Amino acid sequence: MGRIRILSDLVANQIAAGEVVERPASVVKELLENSLDAGASRIRIEIEGGGRKLIRISDNGHGMVRDDALLAFERHATSKLRTADDLLSIATLGFRGEALPSIASVSRLTLETRDPADEAGTVLEIAGGNILRVEDAGLPAGTTITIRDLFFNTPARRKFLRTEQTELSHIAALVTHYALANPTKHFELHSATQALLTAPSVPNAADRLFQIFGKDTTGYMLPIAAEQDFAHAGLPEPPPWKREPDYEPPAPGHLRLAGFISKPELQKLNRNSIYVFVNHRLIRDKLILHALTEAYRNIIPPTSFPVVLLFLEMPPEEVDANVHPAKTEVRFRQSAFVHDFVRDTVRTVLMQARPAASFAAALNNGRYGPESSLLLDVSPLPDGPIPPVFDPTREPATFPQSEPEPTAADTVPFTTAKSPSFTLAAPIVPPSPGRFAYPGHSIPVGYEATAPATHEPGTNGAPQQTDTLYALSTLKPLGQLRDSFILAVNEEGLWIIDQHVAHERILFEKVLRERTTEQVQKQRLLMPLLIDLLPAQMLSFAEIADELQRNGFEVEPFGPRTLAVKAAPVGLEGRELEQMLQEVLEAPDRNQQAENAEARRRRIAASIACHAAIKINQPLEPTKIEWLLNELAKTEHPTACPHGRPIALRYSHRDIQRAFQRI
Known part of the structure; x- marks a missing residue:
């Protein structure tokens, strides 16, 4: 048989x-x-x-x-x-x-x-x-x-x-995801003892974000929107979308990205606060997560993660949802294009916003202060009652674009405006000021040459500067604190700048710029510096030797496990030079993905900048301090050093008044 x-x-x-x-x-x-x-x-x-x-x-x-x-x-x-x-x-x-x-x-x-x-x-x-x-x-x-x-x-x-609380937390996280993706719909989640989520319908994603996360978190979020043609022509017209009769799908061959990303000061310990939707479908896609990691590289520490709410819209023909039984993973027809578009769009918004870290957020490190309820994480919950995600007595508010202070943004009518196309092979063109809107996701976008402004209650509509680092150019230095931190003031308040990480950011961008234009300044050593390495480090040297040469190094093998350094970039010498090379030649973690050329270039540039930068406990002349502040103001992203540490903290005039009970 x-x-x-x-x-x-x-x-x-x-x-x-x-x-x-x-x-x-x-x-x-x-x-x-x-x-x-x-x-x-x-x-x-x-x-x-x-x-x-x-x-x-x-x-x-x-x-x-x-x-x-x-x-x-x-x-x-x-x-x-x-x-x-x-x-x-x-x-x-x-x-x-x-x-x-x-x-x-x-x-x-x-x-x-x-x-x-x-x-x-x-x-x-x-x-x-x-x-x-x-x-x-x-x-x-x-x-x-x-x-x-x-x-x-x-x-x-x-x-x-798992335990009842753990399983309930997974359900709560799931419902929260879909409530964020569908702001025009009413959601309720009830356990046997309490209402965990009550989210009435709201007109747009900004109000839903406020409902779910509260004022504290939304104050640290930046709106993002962009649109790009796919790299080929002749894409067939997508079928009508039947979920919402008034929904207008993207034009054939168009990829749209909209949503919110957190400022660098708002960081989480895991990826559970990253919400990504493709054509309204909740996904956990490694490609998109990698693009977000690359966008935040050298802006936040590699062990921290941002808060992200992203909506990707594309013709259904461009994405295959039939690759996983639970439909949580998708496959893009043009995966490299989607990856680079997400990475470059997020990176551009972060570079343009230049958000400044406040003292409250810095002391908190953004991890636990904002209303990021454990209910939003899929990690197990402690025993006991679960706090509701949304208090139905709290009124929705328009989306604030400043730090969490008692302010209220004026309501501006939403209109539809297409953003210019992003050319990935050339310098990125930022979205034009305006509004990016589609049903249920009307999101303000656009950044002026100066910091955006909000309106304080009781100031008769007088604009107030939001917390960005555009004000660095107006700082007046006062001196140093313990020869490590620069104190400076302007109309916004008191600033403290970490002199090491500030110089590190300046040098990091300088190294990348000179490497691109092949104008690296290097100096020859009087005697070659001999460095002994492990076998795995010698293999690493073979992989990055060309990149080291492009950054001003002249290094060659001197025996089976020794390198001879004959020249190095200006500013690197002695012990710092040896430590820098040991650092970049560390054997890669086998559990991590292979390092691409861009990541390798930025890693080496960050190491050069770190070891060549001004150190803490180093006295600086007033002229050196002024030069440092002026050069920092010229950088593209003065928010954080290449390793993600904050550069400047601001103690605002309002914070000072509040501390002295003036307001």
Whole structure:
């Protein structure tokens, strides 16, 4: 007798459930996406026992007729695909037709649904994949799905679930993601004891950001928007998007990027505050995460992560969502183009904004002060009640573009304005001042030559400078603090500048500039400097020898494990020169991705700048201090040193007044 046999439908569904239903949050994700695809404007989620005991999702979408309600639980039954060609232009969140039968095979499920055109609705009850009851009932238009006793018939799967608080935190993070992506829709998340999230519909993403994160975090966020043609012509017209009737898809061949990115002073310990959506789909894509890491390179420490809310819009033909069972990973047709576009756009906004760090944020390091509730992280929560993400009594506010002080930005009508194309092979052209808008995501963008201004209550509309580093050019030095920090003042307040990292930023940009123009200044050593290396470091030298030469080094092997340094960039000598070379020749971490040419160039430039810069505990003449401040003001990004440490901290005039109880 043969050994190969066809699995029963029950076993096949449970195997599919193992791919689709990883944990209770996976169930919520599939059902939530179905509600969004159904055009729902109000979605309510109820959770008990971390999702083990109960998951109930109710929406006011278009609902289903009786026949469709029965067909929905057949494998590969879907209303979103007709032919294989439709897989090339997926414009909905769900499409495979595996979620409902997979969930029903490992739970006790009740479906209540009614199409608005029908007089009666349908109630369908399933347990372990077997239909128990089908009957008509009087129901409101829309759909309610109740999941009880998840994994009741697969106890081995239940053993792999975490604590109730942990599973609930995963669900809360997921709902938060989709609330951010759909600001015009009403979301509610309730546990057995409290309302975890109540987010009424708001007109744009800025107000939703305020709802979820609060004033403190939104004060550290920068708006971002750009549009770029794809690198080829002749892209077919994308199909109409059916989720929102008034939605206008991008023009054929266009890639749009909009959202918010955090200032360098707002940093997190993990990537859980990075929210990325491609065509409204929540993704965790390594390509986009790498682009964001590259954009923040030399701006924040490599062990820290920004807060990011990004929306990528592109024709459905340019992205393949059918590469992962949970649909959390996608594949871009032109991945290098998308990567560089995201990296360069984010980098440009950071360079132009030049945000200044305040004392409060610096002492906090931006990690815990702003209202970044643990609920937004997918890491386990401590035992005890979970604080609500959004207080419904708090009124939405317009998006502030200054540090978190008691200010309110004037409301400006949103209009649509296209940004100039970004040419990746040439210097980046910044977005033009204006507004980038599409339904549900009206986002202010654009930066003037001077710092943006907001309006203080009680100042009769007088503009107030926001906290940027454009004011560095107006600083008047007072002296040094312990021969390490420069004290300076201007109309905005008192500034403290770290002399080492300030000089490091100046030299870093100078090294990159001279290396590009092949005008590196170098000096020959009277006697070659001999440096002994480990075998792995000798291999590293073979990889970066050409880059060292371009930066003014003359280095050659002097035996199997020794290097002879005959020339070096001006400013590097003695012990600092040897330490710099030892640093750049460190054996790479095998757990990290391979270093590309750009990353290698910036790493070497950062090491040269660090070891050649002015040190702490070094007295400076007044003329040297003035030169340092003037040169710092000319740099492209005076916010942080190449290793991510802040350069300048400002104690604002308002902070001083508040400290002395003047206001």
